[in-house]
Amino acid sequence: MSDWSRAASTRPVEDHATTVGTATGNRGLQIEEKLIFEQDSPGRCGVDLVDPPPFRTRLGGLERQGRIGLPGLSEPQIVRHFTRLSQKNYAIDSGVYPLGSCTMKHNPRLNEKLARLPGLADIHPLQPVSTVPGALALIDTLAHWLKTLTGMPAIALSPGAGAHGELCGMMSICAALEARGERRSRVLVPESAHGTNPATAAACGYAVDSVSSNPRGRVDIGALRTKLDTDVAALMLTNPNTCGLFEDEILEIAAAVHAVGAFFYCDGANFNAIVGRVRPADLGIDCMHLNLHKTFSTPHGGGGPGSGPVALAASLAPYAPLPWQARGPDGPGLVEHKEGEAQQSIGRLKGFHGQMGMFVRALAYMLSHGADGLRQVAEDAVLNANYLRVRLDSDLSPSFPGPCMHEVLFDDRFLKGTGITTLDFAKALIDEGYHPMTMYFPLIVHGALLIEPTETESKASLDEFVETLKVLAAKARFGETAFFHGAPHYTPRRRLDETAAARKLVLRWYAEPVNQQAEE
Numbered sequence: 231m232s233d234w235s236r237a238a239s240t241r242p243v244e245d246h247a248t249t250v251g252t253a254t255g256n257r258g259l260q261i262e263e264k265l266i267f268e269q270d271s272p273g274r275c276g277v278d279l280v281d282p283p284p285f286r287t288r289l290g291g292l293e294r295q296g297r298i299g300l301p302g303l304s305e306p307q308i309v310r311h312f313t314r315l316s317q318k319n320y321a322i323d324s325g326v327y328p329l330g331s332c333t334m335k336h337n338p339r340l341n342e343k344l345a346r347l348p349g350l351a352d353i354h355p356l357q358p359v360s361t362v363p364g365a366l367a368l369i370d371t372l373a374h375w376l377k378t379l380t381g382m383p384a385i386a387l388s389p390g391a392g393a394h395g396e397l398c399g400m401m402s403i404c405a406a407l408e409a410r411g412e413r414r415s416r417v418l419v420p421e422s423a424h425g426t427n428p429a430t431a432a433a434c435g436y437a438v439d440s441v442s443s444n445p446r447g448r449v450d451i452g453a454l455r456t457k458l459d460t461d462v463a464a465l466m467l468t469n470p471n472t473c474g475l476f477e478d479e480i481l482e483i484a485a486a487v488h489a490v491g492a493f494f495y496c497d498g499a500n501f502n503a504i505v506g507r508v509r510p511a512d513l514g515i516d517c518m519h520l521n522l523h524k525t526f527s528t529p530h531g532g533g534g535p536g537s538g539p540v541a542l543a544a545s546l547a548p549y550a551p552l553p554w555q556a557r558g559p560d561g562p563g564l565v566e567h568k569e570g571e572a573q574q575s576i577g578r579l580k581g582f583h584g585q586m587g588m589f590v591r592a593l594a595y596m597l598s599h600g601a602d603g604l605r606q607v608a609e610d611a612v613l614n615a616n617y618l619r620v621r622l623d624s625d626l627s628p629s630f631p632g633p634c635m636h637e638v639l640f641d642d643r644f645l646k647g648t649g650i651t652t653l654d655f656a657k658a659l660i661d662e663g664y665h666p667m668t669m670y671f672p673l674i675v676h677g678a679l680l681i682e683p684t685e686t687e688s689k690a691s692l693d694e695f696v697e698t699l700k701v702l703a704a705k706a707r708f709g710e711t712a713f714f715h716g717a718p719h720y721t722p723r724r725r726l727d728e729t730a731a732a733r734k735l736v737l738r739w740y741a742e743p744v745n746q747q748a749e750e
């Protein structure tokens with residue numbers, strides 16, 4: 231049984247106790263948490279209610295006969311259980327979170343406070359439009375800021391994540407081509423792209439055609455030109471790209487894409503690097519999603535609640551998903567059906583209007599920074615990444631020469647001949663109290679380590695991070711291979727079997743031990 235299976239099995243405590251060497255299995259104040267079901271005391275309850283008066287049942291004999299299997303715990307037990315679980319999470323509120331491509335930046339508490347105002351938090355999506363003019367005005371103002379920052383005339387706010395925004399954009403492109411009476415079958419995606427790009431294109435029924443990169447880590451424009459023809463529906467390009475580099479031939483790329491009648495989709499996940507500095511519309515982009523949880527600091531969730539608004543050029547605006555914001559004689563309103571101006575809309579992608587709580591936070595972020603403050607965000611994010619690049623230049627191996635944008639990419643050449651991999655290096659970083667950087671992505675360099683410090687980090691915290699990386703790089707150079715292979719040494723769980731963790735998940739708890747083999 232792998233470490234992971236053991237961790238997730240019904241008997242983690244005894245096994246772990248033997249490895250840790252404490253009587254309890256706990257480590258310092260890190261408590262070895264049992265599953266809630268293992269803490270069950272049948273009959274125990276957090277509330278003490280009087281029995282209901284006798285009543286005549288109307289269930290016709292279908293009453294429940296036995297327990298439903300909920301664990302019996304007291305209120306303090308429940309509070310401790312969930313508090314301890316919450317403390318096992320690492321978060322941007324805990325420390326440096328240099329996960330490249332994810333823009334893990336501080337979520338200002340002001341945004342949280344505003345999102346919790348009863349007038350915003352307590353409105354119901356089914357309330358009559360006439361009772362929520364303030365909320366609609368807020369959505370309208372957010373759209374105005376996003377249009378101003380992107381230079382695009384239309385914004386679709388309902389998509390619930392970056393990938394959902396991609397779907398929205400590609401469906402709009404598909405609808406625009408159909409309206410032109412064209413059936414195109416291919417979408418071009420650079421090989422450095424995030425996996426969601428080819429997945430979205432495929433989900434929309436397109437064949438995905440990969441475009442190679444040049445030695446400078448940008449799209450090879452020669453290779454792109456050979457693939458462009460009237461069968462291409464769109465190019466999906468990330469800018470700055472996932473190597474943390476600005477696509478400096480983007481104007482030529484846009485012209486080449488448009489010359490064959492295709493659309494230029496930009497993955498705007500990395501907008502944090504250019505917000506306030508560059509307007510995507512000026513780069514010839516037709517459509518671009520923005521991840522509010524990255525650039526505009528709304529909290530990241532496990533895939534949600536996110537928000538991935540899509541900026542659309544005039545050629546794609548008629549296909550934007552419902553609902554549309556509208557301005558009537560009596561103030562802001564909504565277009566909710568495919569009629570009138572909205573006849574060609576791709577319809578609804580999501581219930582209601584999108585993630586209102588995220589809209590409030592994002593707008594609070596924009597208004598509290600102002601236009602100049604947002605530009606400063608981009609400049610600081612780029613400055614921080616370049617500070618790391620320069621300070622780590624001779625310890626790690628930068629994949630591409632010259633300045634980077636908001637994230638800096640290293641590969642594993644600095645580990646060559648040591649027997650230590652990118653994974654080993656990242657595990658050792660956990661022991662030092664840091665969440666690892668993104669590993670093995672993008673795929674175009676070997677053993678990638680992608681670091682995105684964001685503007686959140688101060689020079690002092692970057693310096694501490696740099697010193698830690700330098701120490702680890704020196705340990706690797708001095709051949710401390712066994713140390714790396716055993717890392718992490720100080721976490722509640724040691725090195726997991728990564729394959730088993732992904733392939734043999736133990737997701738169910740059974741009251742009685744069952745033959746796990748049979749389960750698998």
Ligand SMILES: Cc1ncc(COP(=O)(O)O)c(C=O)c1O
Nearest residue numbers: 331391392393424426497499521
């Ligand atoms: C470049 C890029 N594109 C798309 C996405 C997908 O965004 P989301 O996670 O909001 O769906 C991400 C997410 O990290 C990304 O980094």
